Amino acid sequence: xxxxxxxxxxxxxxxxxxxxxxxxxxxxxxxxxxxxxxxxxxxxxxxxxxxxxxxxxxxxxxxxxxxxxxxxxxxxxxxxxxxxxxxxxxxxxxxxxxxxxxxxxxxxxxxxxxxxx
Amino acid sequence: xxxxxxxxxxxxxxxxxxxxxxxxxxxxxxxxxxxxxxxxxxxxxxxxxxxxxxxxxxxxxxxxxxxxxxxxxxxxxxxxxxxxxxxxxxxxxxxxxxxxxxxxxxxxxxxxxx
Numbered sequence: 001x002x003x004x005x006x007x008x009x010x011x012x013x014x015x016x017x018x019x020x021x022x023x024x025x026x027x028x029x030x031x032x033x034x035x036x037x038x039x040x041x042x043x044x045x046x047x048x049x050x051x052x053x054x055x056x057x058x059x060x061x062x063x064x065x066x067x068x069x070x071x072x073x074x075x076x077x078x079x080x081x082x083x084x085x086x087x088x089x090x091x092x093x094x095x096x097x098x099x100x101x102x103x104x105x106x107x108x109x110x111x112x113x114x115x116x117x
Numbered sequence: 118x119x120x121x122x123x124x125x126x127x128x129x130x131x132x133x134x135x136x137x138x139x140x141x142x143x144x145x146x147x148x149x150x151x152x153x154x155x156x157x158x159x160x161x162x163x164x165x166x167x168x169x170x171x172x173x174x175x176x177x178x179x180x181x182x183x184x185x186x187x188x189x190x191x192x193x194x195x196x197x198x199x200x201x202x203x204x205x206x207x208x209x210x211x212x213x214x215x216x217x218x219x220x221x222x223x224x225x226x227x228x229x230x231x
Contacts, residue, residue: 044225045225103172103211
């Protein structure tokens with residue numbers, strides 16, 4: 001069974017600085033998708049960025065980028081120029097490409113990010 | 118608005134009661150899910166339906182019964198509520214064959230059992 005591990009329960013960053021959130025996963029599959037979701041205090045789950053495992057190029061969405069290391073099964077999220085609105089719980093998630101009964105997002109335990117003004 | 122909408126947003130009830138949470142999506146997705154987020158914020162899938170057919174049923178007590186009258190609706194009925202059922206329940210939807218698309222989540226239902 002696949003597992004997702006986020007080893008940093010809490011992180012803090014100064015406004016305008018850069019922070020990296022760690023995520024590792026375990027799978028025997030070669031084709032899958034990885035996601036970062038943000039959950040602010042409003043509790044809404046917001047998709048931040050996604051990566052296809054067969055693509056070597058790291059995904060980027062504005063100030064958010066990932067460092068995807070497939071061999072190491074690592075998928076970290078970098079937030080540049082941190083803003084107060086980035087303060088939230090961040091979840092790393094895995095989804096198999098096989099579909100059917102494997103069609104589920106498997107989440108890590110989350111990293112609570114605080115942004116200091 | 119295109120979205121996944123859940124009702125109610127908050128639900129406070131006594132132990133032993135039966136309650137339902139409703140979910141509707143107007144995104145044209147063919148698959149819907151129920152996730153439970155516990156007090157430590159951990160998210161775990163409970164059920165998934167594809168075109169009204171149950172495709173995922175994780176280890177969930179029989180007191181939880183999902184129902185999907187059509188592919189745009191997925192309801193969750195809980196019998197004989199227990200204190201441990203207190204959590205936030207999220208509905209989500211996706212297109213089964215577009216795994217890269219991720220899920221669209223509802224805003225969650227905070228269930229408190231007293």
